[in-house]
Amino acid sequence: MSSTSALSVRVARKATVATDICTLELVAAQDGTALPGFSAGSHVDVHLPGGLTRPYSLCNDPKETHRYLIGVLRDPASRGGSQAVHEQVQEGQLLQISAPKNHFPLAHDAKHSLLLGGGIGITPILCMTERLANTGADFELHYCTRSIERTAFRERIAASSFADQVQFHFDDGDAAQKLNLATLLSAPKAGCHLYVCGPKGFMDAVLKTARDEGWPEGQLHYEFFAAEVLKSEADASFEVKLASSGRIITVAKDQTVTKALSDAGVEVQTACEQGVCGTCLTRVLEGVPDHKDQYLTPEEQAANDQFLPCCSRAKTARLVLDL
Numbered sequence: 001m002s003s004t005s006a007l008s009v010r011v012a013r014k015a016t017v018a019t020d021i022c023t024l025e026l027v028a029a030q031d032g033t034a035l036p037g038f039s040a041g042s043h044v045d046v047h048l049p050g051g052l053t054r055p056y057s058l059c060n061d062p063k064e065t066h067r068y069l070i071g072v073l074r075d076p077a078s079r080g081g082s083q084a085v086h087e088q089v090q091e092g093q094l095l096q097i098s099a100p101k102n103h104f105p106l107a108h109d110a111k112h113s114l115l116l117g118g119g120i121g122i123t124p125i126l127c128m129t130e131r132l133a134n135t136g137a138d139f140e141l142h143y144c145t146r147s148i149e150r151t152a153f154r155e156r157i158a159a160s161s162f163a164d165q166v167q168f169h170f171d172d173g174d175a176a177q178k179l180n181l182a183t184l185l186s187a188p189k190a191g192c193h194l195y196v197c198g199p200k201g202f203m204d205a206v207l208k209t210a211r212d213e214g215w216p217e218g219q220l221h222y223e224f225f226a227a228e229v230l231k232s233e234a235d236a237s238f239e240v241k242l243a244s245s246g247r248i249i250t251v252a253k254d255q256t257v258t259k260a261l262s263d264a265g266v267e268v269q270t271a272c273e274q275g276v277c278g279t280c281l282t283r284v285l286e287g288v289p290d291h292k293d294q295y296l297t298p299e300e301q302a303a304n305d306q307f308l309p310c311c312s313r314a315k316t317a318r319l320v321l322d323l
Contacts, residue, residue, distance in 0.1 A: 018152040038100035040131035045098040054081035057124035073120035104223040111191030113139035118198020133162040224276040224294040238314040257309035275311035283322035
C-alpha cells in the first residue's frame with residue numbers, strides 16, 4: 001500500500017456481538033481527527049498481525065466521521081485473517097488500513113430495494129439498510145443466520161426506526177419462518193433492486209434463483225467475501241509483459257500472476273487473494289484473460305480489458321498488462 005493511501009487507526013473498542021462474531025471500532029490514531037468519508041456498501045483493507053491484509057465491510061452510519069465499525073466472523077476455514085482479528089488484535093492497538101472503497105454501492109434510482117444478508121454478510125447490508133431508512137426509501141431486509149445466538153446486531157436492528165421492515169430467518173427455527181427464495185424473488189418488478197451478501201452458497205442460491213426468475217443483471221447487486229479459486233487441468237504456463245518496460249515474466253502453471261510478479265520484484269497490491277475484493281484489478285492491453293474472479297460482472301469479464309491477477313490466468317500465450 002502506498003503511504004498516501006494508508007490510514008493509521010486505533011482499536012477504540014473490541015466487542016463480542018454474537019457467537020464467534022466480534023466488532024472492532026476504529027478511530028484515527030490521532031484522537032479527534034475525522035476519518036475519510038464513505039458510502040453505504042464500502043469496505044476497508046485491514047493490515048493484520050502476521051502480514052495479512054483482508055477487506056472488511058463498514059457497518060456503521062456513513063454520517064459518522066469519527067469512527068469505522070467492522071464485524072468479523074471467526075471462520076474455522078480461515079486462512080488466518082479472522083483468527084488474527086479474534087485472537088491477536090486488542091483494544092488500544094494501532095492498525096494500518098486503506099481508505100474506504102466501494103464496489104457495492106446502492107442504486108439511488110431504485111423504486112424498491114430488497115436486501116438479503118446471510119450471516120456476517122449483514123455488515124454492508126445493514127449499512128445500506130440504515131442509509132435507505134434515513135432517506136425514506138422503500139425497502140425490506142431479510143436476515144438469514146444459523147441461529148439466534150449467531151445473529152449479530154439484533155439489538156441495534158430492534159431499536160431502529162426500520163425494525164418492522166426486517167424479517168429474521170434462522171436455520172434452526174421452524175419451517176414457517178424460513179426464507180422461501182422462489183416466492184420472494186418471483187416476478188421481478190421494474191425498478192426493484194436486489195442486494196445480497198453472505199456465504200458463497202447462500203449468495204449462489206439467491207443469484208441463481210433471481211436469474212432463473214428473470215431478474216435483469218442490472219438489478220442484481222452483490223459482493224462476495226470469499227470464494228474458492230477454481231483450478232483447471234487446462235491451466236498452463238503463460239507470459240505477462242509489462243507495458244511500461246517491455247519486460248516479460250513467465251507465470252508457471254501452479255503460480256498466480258501476483259506471485260510471479262512479486263518473485264520478479266513487481267508488487268501489485270492485494271487483499272483477499274481470492275478474486276472477490278477488486279484490490280488488485282489490473283488493465284489488460286493485449287491478450288485474453290481467463291477470468292476466475294467473483295468481482296467483475298459478466299459484461300466486464302467479456303470486455304477482456306481488465307482482470308484480477310490474484311486468481312485469473314490467460315487464454316492466450318501472453319497478456320500485456322498496464323504495469
